[in-house]
Amino acid sequence: MAPSRNRAAPLAHFEKGKTMKNSLFIAAGAAIVGLVTGFGAANATGAKRTQLGALSCDVSGGIGLIVGSSKTVDCTFTNADGSVDTYTGKLNKFGLDVGISGESVMKWVVFTPVGNEIGDKALAGKYGGVSAGASLGIGLGANALVGGSGKKIGLQPISIEGKTGLNAAIGVAELTLDAS
Numbered sequence: 001m002a003p004s005r006n007r008a009a010p011l012a013h014f015e016k017g018k019t020m021k022n023s024l025f026i027a028a029g030a031a032i033v034g035l036v037t038g039f040g041a042a043n044a045t046g047a048k049r050t051q052l053g054a055l056s057c058d059v060s061g062g063i064g065l066i067v068g069s070s071k072t073v074d075c076t077f078t079n080a081d082g083s084v085d086t087y088t089g090k091l092n093k094f095g096l097d098v099g100i101s102g103e104s105v106m107k108w109v110v111f112t113p114v115g116n117e118i119g120d121k122a123l124a125g126k127y128g129g130v131s132a133g134a135s136l137g138i139g140l141g142a143n144a145l146v147g148g149s150g151k152k153i154g155l156q157p158i159s160i161e162g163k164t165g166l167n168a169a170i171g172v173a174e175l176t177l178d179a180s
Contacts, residue, residue: 021174048114053079055123055155057091059104064097064167075177077123085121087177089144094129095171102165106143108155121179125150127155131173141155143173 057075075087112118125148133141142157155175 030169042120043051044086045121049154050114050116051080052110052112052118052153054158055108055110057106059091059106060106061100061102061165064093064099064101064169066096066098068092068094068171069097069169073175074176079123086180087121087123087178089175092146092174092176093169093171094174095131095169097167097171099167099169100165101167104141106141107158108143108145109158111156112152116150118153123153124177124179125153127153127173127175127177128131129155129173132170134168141169144177145173145175147175148177153176 055075055077057073060072062071064071070090070092073087073089073091075086075089077087079085110123127145127147129143129145131141131143143155144157145155147153
């Protein structure tokens with residue numbers, strides 16, 4: 001009689017890995033919802049601010065290196081008066097970032113405190129904040145950032161990042177914009 005084999009053991013290992021991956025995507029998804037709703041709630045506290053316009057960035061694809069990633073960005077800022085500025089730069093993420101993602105588009109509403117005068121190409125500079133995203137084929141992501149001229153410009157996500165790939169990320173984001 002042949003020794004019996006435990007055929008469930010390899011399946012249990014597969015299910016464990018599948019559960020861990022699903023947990024990462026669920027955690028990243030929950031962080032996205034918290035990030036977007038939390039940033040909106042923080043801005044609803046009565047702080048006086050002026051909407052400057054909208055920033056849209058095309059983000060290159062890449063590979064998450066577990067502790068972070070760095071991707072190039074090409075951005076267009078459409079001012080409230082209709083004028084347009086262009087920027088290039090980098091989006092660096094620090095924290096959990098695992099997987100491969102394709103090109104994506106990120107959009108923000110741009111705010112500054114009331115009375116803060118900005119000039120041409122005022123969005124040039126460094127921004128920092130929290131970031132979360134997940135993709136399994138098609139994915140979601142959000143980055144709420146503050147920085148720029150005198151650290152007085154806020155970027156509130158208005159469009160969830162559209163990306164493709166297999167990726168989970170949560171951590172701190174740094175966006176550097178250079179006038180082009």
